[in-house]
Amino acid sequence: MADLDFERIVNKHYRSLYRFAYSLTRNQGDASDLTQQTCYLWATRGHQLRDESKLKAWLLTTLYREFLGRHRHETRFQHIEVTAATYELPHVLPRMVEQLDASALMDALTLVDEVYRVPLLLFYAEDMSYKEMAEMLDVPTGTIMSRLARGKAQLRQLLAIESVKRADKFASSPAEVSPEKEPHGHQTS
């Protein structure tokens, strides 16, 4: 593979890879290392991939396998499959999400169980379809839909808690917030 190709691929995908790695590891150093390792694996094994349209999926899959390989000894989350049950989703408004900064949202996402977090991140940040995720994670499409549903429910609970914490913070320190800043000027801790 030509160096220019490598540079082009890194430029295009390193942010996605890092984002995915961070959502898995919850740690900047480990996420950076995982991203670097994935790029290294691409440089050494990428010639095996013939269809460039599958490049992103290849990179994300490789990163995920690398992560699993490193964390094989850790406790796996129990896989809970759900069907078309009613989900008691807390009411989270898009405006509440807009008021968060990206790191606060990512922090909330990293608290979602890993089994749900992975498809959730791929769905939201990488715009992957449930079919692509099923292929990548080697599970049936129905399982992916279930995991998305569960993951969304967990994330919304966490975002609802976050919004309550933010509201409490406003209430406890009114002098720090000017009226015109109220919707957007406050950073979560």
Add this chain to the structure above:
Amino acid sequence: MDTRQARFVLQSWRASGADADDPQFSVALREMKRDAELTEWFEHEQALDHAIGRKLGDFPAPDQLRATILAEHFALPTPAPRRRWTPLALAAALAFLAALAGVWYLEMKPKEGFAACRAQMMENLSSLRLDFASANLTEVQRWLFANREISGYSVPSGLQKLPSIGCKIWTWRGKPVALICFSLKDGHAVHLFVIPRSALVDPPGSEPQFARQADWMTGSWTDRDFVYVVARRGQEGSLKELLGPKA
């Protein structure tokens, strides 16, 4: 399909609209058109998904990550393209390996001194992970000083003109060895090792000595308290050019 089932399916619909052609969603979408409450739920769901997706897309990667990945790649030997092995080529390869094994056997005694140090440093390049990345040489030097008090060395003038990539500290015989990486115009890297003279029993002379080490062409010399090794891919001429008057 009832409302609950439709919700279950539609929550997997991507906010980008990329699933428009997927027949899996068509029944649920038809159901939605008949049900105002479901429509309202779906619109809210889409708005929320869009907001979350956009916000997550803003999550930043560390400033130096890209530069570090590229630096590591350019420091690594390029993987050889795959070839088909004919029986003849295989036999030649085996004969070559046998000869290599003979040479290795003759040189089995423990390696020490500058040549071993240089060989080890070149080997280190094959799995390089920078400790610190910056395009600013002063920042790199500051980091080296702050972390292992490495100072008093001089960077060849030819390298000072290049943007730095970052640095790494290794140890040789208990002494810190600094590596500073620079970026060439062609995108490849050139590496400067700074080794305390006291760490070597046989430091090279004051004039650069050129030697090939695997994929790398190296130039080595001693100046006061330090031994310097510069390495890059390519021929001796390209390294001499880089070192300028020093070579």
